[in-house]
Amino acid sequence: MKIIGLLLLGLILGLAVMAAAGYFYISFGYAPVSTAAPPFPFEKKITSMALNARIKKEAPSQAALQVTDDNLLGGAQTYSKYCAVCHGLVDQPQTEISKGMFPKPPQLFSGHGVSDDPVGETYWKIENGIRLTGMPAFRQSLSETQIWQATLLLANPEKLPAAAKTILSSPAP
Ligand code: HEC
Incomplete structure (x- = not known):
């Protein structure tokens, strides 16, 4: 039971970090928005x-x-x-x-x-x-x-x- 709780917590934290990274990537102006910028990965x-x-x-x-x-x-x-x-x-x-x-x-x-x-x-x-x-x-x-x-x-x-x-x-x- 305890293990599952820890895994769940890890998963939630991981998702939160990813969401925050995505937010900062965009809000600090790193995302390519001009037509002159190289393509985004993938x-x-x-x-x-x-x-x-x-x-x-x-x-x-x-x-x-x-x-x-x-x-x-x-x-x-x-x-x-x-x-x-x-x-x-x-x-x-x-x-x-x-x-x-x-x-x-x-x-x-x-x-x-x-x-x-x-x-x-x-x-x-x-x-x-x-x-x-x-x-x-x-x-x-x-x-x-x-x-x-x-x-x-x-x-x-x-x-x-x-x-x-x-x-x-x-x-x-
Ligand atoms: C304002 C610019 C513009 C005009 C005007 C325009 N196109 Fe396009 N067209 C594009 C761009 C940019 C792409 C590439 C889209 C992509 O990379 O997915 C494209 C893609 C295409 C494709 C797909 C090419 C491929 O390799 O798959 C076809 C077919 C096409 N256009 C036909 C037309 C036809 C026919 C007209 C006129 C009736 C037209 N286009 C007018 C900009 C334009």
Whole structure:
């Protein structure tokens, strides 16, 4: 009985010390809060675990639109207007805005594309955004068709019609 009491006391004290350490870490200004700060230990791991679990639950399993030239062109128009400022264009320098962000927005047309991701996952990210990253949710501002077109564009960078390529390689306004 006595042993259990001691163990319990130890456990409570341990928890109190941990809570106090967490409190002082934050209240004395050690937690990384600026976008320029290096990532928190395990930050990427924890956030991507939460995100992936949620996406697995909610993402549509297949695309609602076909991969056609019209849809890819529509995707390029949406992308250049709403996404390029953060995710970059083809053969254009990265914008000053995107350089200052944390986490960094992947430059989707220069080696960091999402053509390997399931389309439902990309659709989910555009529709819902990714909290605390700067990636906006577009569900209020774009139609489902526009979101699917942008998704198909990112999934099929090798199938772009010439008109879409022209839009994606024109410097941002
Ligand atoms: C204000 C900046 C900003 C804008 C505008 C923006 N994004 Fe993002 N986006 C981000 C950031 C930052 C991330 C990285 C999030 C992370 O690290 O989890 C991201 C992530 C993504 C991802 C996931 C990439 C991956 O590797 O898994 C996709 C897909 C995406 N964005 C598509 C879009 C599309 C399409 C648009 C336009 C309709 C758009 N984004 C507009 C900032 C932006």
